[in-house]
Amino acid sequence: MVTAVAALVVLFFALPLAGLLRRASWSTLWVDLTAPEALQALRLSLVCSLTATTLSVVLGLPLAWTLARTPFPGKALVRALVLLPLVLPPVVGGVALLAAFSKRGLVGGWLFDVTTTGGALSWLPGDGVQFTFSTAGVVLAETFVALPFFVVTVEAALRSADQRFDEVAATLGAGRWFSFRHVTFRLIAPSVVAGAVLAWARALGEFGATITFAGNIEGRTETLPLAVYLLLDSRPDTAVALSLVLLAVSLSVLVALRDRWLERA
Amino acid sequence: MTLDADVHVRRGTFSLDLSLAAPSGEVVALLGPNGSGKSTTLRSLAGLTPLGDGCIRLDGDVLDDPRMGRFVLPHDRSVSMVFQDYLLFPHLSALDNVAFGLRAHGIAKAEARRDALAWLDRFGLTERAAAKPAELSGGQAQRVALARALAPEPSLLLLDEPLAALDATTRALVRRDLRRHLNDFAGITVLVTHDPLDALALASRVVVLGEGAVTQDGPIAELTARPRSRYVADLVGMNLLNGRAAGHVVTIEPSDELLTVADQANGDVYALIAPRAVALHTEEPGGSPRNRWLATIAGFDLLGDRVRVRTDGAVPLVAEITAGAFTTLGLHEGQSVWTAVKATEVTTYLR
Numbered sequence: 158m159v160t161a162v163a164a165l166v167v168l169f170f171a172l173p174l175a176g177l178l179r180r181a182s183w184s185t186l187w188v189d190l191t192a193p194e195a196l197q198a199l200r201l202s203l204v205c206s207l208t209a210t211t212l213s214v215v216l217g218l219p220l221a222w223t224l225a226r227t228p229f230p231g232k233a234l235v236r237a238l239v240l241l242p243l244v245l246p247p248v249v250g251g252v253a254l255l256a257a258f259s260k261r262g263l264v265g266g267w268l269f270d271v272t273t274t275g276g277a278l279s280w281l282p283g284d285g286v287q288f289t290f291s292t293a294g295v296v297l298a299e300t301f302v303a304l305p306f307f308v309v310t311v312e313a314a315l316r317s318a319d320q321r322f323d324e325v326a327a328t329l330g331a332g333r334w335f336s337f338r339h340v341t342f343r344l345i346a347p348s349v350v351a352g353a354v355l356a357w358a359r360a361l362g363e364f365g366a367t368i369t370f371a372g373n374i375e376g377r378t379e380t381l382p383l384a385v386y387l388l389l390d391s392r393p394d395t396a397v398a399l400s401l402v403l404l405a406v407s408l409s410v411l412v413a414l415r416d417r418w419l420e421r422a
Numbered sequence: 423m424t425l426d427a428d429v430h431v432r433r434g435t436f437s438l439d440l441s442l443a444a445p446s447g448e449v450v451a452l453l454g455p456n457g458s459g460k461s462t463t464l465r466s467l468a469g470l471t472p473l474g475d476g477c478i479r480l481d482g483d484v485l486d487d488p489r490m491g492r493f494v495l496p497h498d499r500s501v502s503m504v505f506q507d508y509l510l511f512p513h514l515s516a517l518d519n520v521a522f523g524l525r526a527h528g529i530a531k532a533e534a535r536r537d538a539l540a541w542l543d544r545f546g547l548t549e550r551a552a553a554k555p556a557e558l559s560g561g562q563a564q565r566v567a568l569a570r571a572l573a574p575e576p577s578l579l580l581l582d583e584p585l586a587a588l589d590a591t592t593r594a595l596v597r598r599d600l601r602r603h604l605n606d607f608a609g610i611t612v613l614v615t616h617d618p619l620d621a622l623a624l625a626s627r628v629v630v631l632g633e634g635a636v637t638q639d640g641p642i643a644e645l646t647a648r649p650r651s652r653y654v655a656d657l658v659g660m661n662l663l664n665g666r667a668a669g670h671v672v673t674i675e676p677s678d679e680l681l682t683v684a685d686q687a688n689g690d691v692y693a694l695i696a697p698r699a700v701a702l703h704t705e706e707p708g709g710s711p712r713n714r715w716l717a718t719i720a721g722f723d724l725l726g727d728r729v730r731v732r733t734d735g736a737v738p739l740v741a742e743i744t745a746g747a748f749t750t751l752g753l754h755e756g757q758s759v760w761t762a763v764k765a766t767e768v769t770t771y772l773r
Contacts (some may be wrong), residue, residue: 321509327496328468328503329523330574332773339522343513 174404181401182394197376198384198399205292205380206360209299213356214349216300217307224308225315243305250301251369257290257298258370260282265289294371295361295378296406299360307352316347349416358410362403423577425610428476429466431459438462438634442612444627446577449604449611451621454631455653460614463631464580466505467612469496480577497526502571503580508563508588516566517542517551523574541569545603553659561592568603579604581613585620597623618657625643630654637756648771659730661695661739662669667770677736682712690773697730697742699767704751714762715739719755722748733761 182189189195224236227312242250258265265288271278273285288294318341326336341348364382371378373387379416388396423446438459444450452460465471465696467478469485472493478486480501485494501602504525510519515666521538523529542551555563564584565752571579585593586767602622604611615621621628621642628645630653636642637651654660665672667687674681674693681693701707707714717735729748731741739761743751753759 174697200552264663317508321505322511324468324470324496325469325503325505325509325511326522326526328499328501328580329570330497331522331526335526339525340511 158233167314175289177397177400177404178387183395186393186398186401189395191396192392194375194384195395195399198379199379199402201292201295201376201379202361202381205299205361206303206357206363208296209303209360212300212358213304213307213360214353217311217352217356218349220304221311221315225312226320239308240305241414242302244282247260247302247363247365248369251298252364253274254294254301254366255289260287260289260293268409289370290372290374290378292371292377294379295367298366298370299363302366303356303360306355310348310352310355311345311412314345318344354410354413358407363404377392423481423609424479425578425581425612426437426477426479427467427606428464429478429651430472430473430475431466432474433462436634439630440631440636441449442629445612445613446608447608448627449613449625451625451628452556452612452631453616453621453628453654453657455616457633458631459634460616460631461582462611464503464582464614465579468501468580469494469499469768470503473662478492483697488597499579500574501580502574502576502578503583504567504584506583507760508567510558510563510566512555514554515551516547516553516555516558516562519555519566520570520573521578523570527574530668531722538569542566543572545569545599558752559592560588561596564588564596565599568600572603572607575609577608579609581611583614583616584615585615585713594625600624648692648769649694650773655694661691661697661700663695663737664773665691665693665770667691668764671769671772672768674737679715681737681738681763683768683769683770685770687770687772691770692773694769694771695739695763695767697740699763700739700741700749701762702731702741702743702751702753703762706760707762712765714760717759717761719753719759722753723753733759735761737761 159313220239224232224239255262257263258268260266260269269285269287270276273279276309286293288297322340322344323336326340362382363380364386365376367380368383373379373383379387385396385399385403388399425442425444427442429438429440429442436459438458440463442450442463454460454465454509462471466486471521473486473488475488477484480499484490484492485499491755511522514522515537517538520541521534524534524537529537539551542548545568547562547565547569548557548562550562557567559564564587585597588596597620604624613620613624627641627643629636630645630651632651632653638645638649638654645654646658649658649660652662663674663681665674665681667683667689669688670683672681672683672687672691672693683693691699715735715737717733717739718739720732722729722731722736725742726744727745729745729770731743731748731753733739735742741761
């Protein structure tokens with residue numbers, strides 16, 4: 158009985174996959190993928206997701222370190238806040254980002270003013286920073302949903318890394334920075350890579366927050382998932398072809414991280 | 423080069439108060455039971471646990487003095503430490519582990535590696551240079567850890583239970599090697615152990631710690647000849663009694679039994695009796711020994727062809743008799759016996 162249910166559940170997962178593969182128009186796959194809209198979405202997705210991943214790593218490392226190693230009051234609350242995007246419906250995340258970073262949002266208007274000619278930060282490249290309907294908005298939305306994946310993974314690694322290695326390093330004359338680079342970072346490196354891969358996969362697949370916050374503008378905010386959704390009516394073959402690309406990426410991530418998950422049992 | 427430390431650390435209900443001074447080249451063993459503050463002392467010297475009060479001076483430099491508001495961070499001290507479980511960096515080869523301290527001191531990679539290789543060679547580990555710590559045997563790991571600690575040429579070397587993680591056979595070998603390397607080391611060594619054999623084999627001087635305070639400090643020979651705590655007496659296998667001496671008679675605490683001794687003494691004394699000087703009788707003995715007490719046999723330990731008999735009573739003593747005598751007397755646990763000690767077999771010294 159249990160086995161039968163299990164088999165049904167496996168079927169439940171396998172069927173959509175089979176459907177997608179059957180639905181694909183294999184003979185026109187290359188043409189579909191190299192169509193201008195498709196290429197544009199591919200390029201934009203790659204740029205945005207890699208930028209979001211870089212931001213997640215650069216910003217996530219200090220955050221993970223602080224959460225893992227520095228005691229401060231209200232830490233549980235801060236951790237909950239950082240992890241919230243993991244469980245928050247992406248569309249709600251998009252609405253929240255609008256409320257904060259749109260021109261009429263909490264800080265968006267101020268940010269626009271200080272970066273416009275005459276503002277305190279007007280020396281920055283570009284005139285009047287705004288996230289809505291811009292590629293920067295896509296990166297922001299993707300970072301918002303991807304960063305927690307990186308932080309959770311790396312914080313766990315930092316907590317389980319034996320801190321006495323830092324003590325040994327110190328007695329051997331290593332300052333904090335040397336010790337971090339040559340010991341701690343090396344010990345958590347596999348988790349940093351895994352966290353980055355997870356964050357990238359999440360950023361690449363981001364849909365809800367992106368379309369809500371950054372909108373859907375071809376060539377500027379229309380990433381792969383958005384393109385798939387919008388082309389499904391007009392050019393279903395291209396939509397399916399792009400879906401296959403995302404599927405291939407997901408499978409690659411799974412294979413890359415197999416040591417962490419699949420072979421643990 | 424000298425070490426001059428006055429260590430006071432308080433943690434919860436535990437407090438550690440210890441003074442330690444050593445000239446260069448000396449190997450000091452900190453000996454004591456678990457929880458006596460040995461490891462805390464090492465951590466204070468390394469700078470991993472700051473002092474609550476006191477002062478640590480090495481080569482005239484103040485490393486830690488809370489009253490002066492001075493605290494030198496661990497990495498700025500010329501102090502290396504070998505941890506009990508070695509803690510070799512798992513991602514680095516044996517060679518790079520040894521080179522680590524040199525690299526941390528700003529020496530270029532190629533030169534650090536050349537130096538590290540020379541160290542490995544000195545420890546007979548040239549062939550294991552590329553091995554990761556997981557591939558090393560316990561004895562090899564211990565030697566790599568020691569080489570890693572010595573490579574930056576510290577003034578003070580700290581060893582936390584350096585042989586505890588090894589099995590008995592390896593232990594004997596590594597102990598002999600370790601002794602050779604410590605003899606070659608120009609700086610000061612402080613090693614922590616709970617094994618008197620390690621202290622005996624490696625150190626020239628022993629500081630005995632008990633519950634956060636020094637109970638004895640001196641050369642090994644004095645430690646075994648004149649133990650000043652039950653802990654040390656047990657370690658060296660002697661009977662130690664506390665008493666008050668008046669002439670040839672010592673009143674033993676807390677039983678107030680009298681012990682006649684050959685040497686005159688006055689005041690609070692220790693009375694030391696070797697187990698083989700304690701005779702056992704199944705009936706009250708007559709003749710010369712005036713020191714005799716009724717006791718109950720609490721247990722035995724076999725020691726080669728001899729048997730150590732532990733007795734309970736007003737004056738609890740351990741007697742060492744031959745296996746033959748043990749059989750002839752037909753001794754068993756719980757049996758009542760007489761213990762007897764000749765006055766000439768008792769050594770007394772002031773507390």
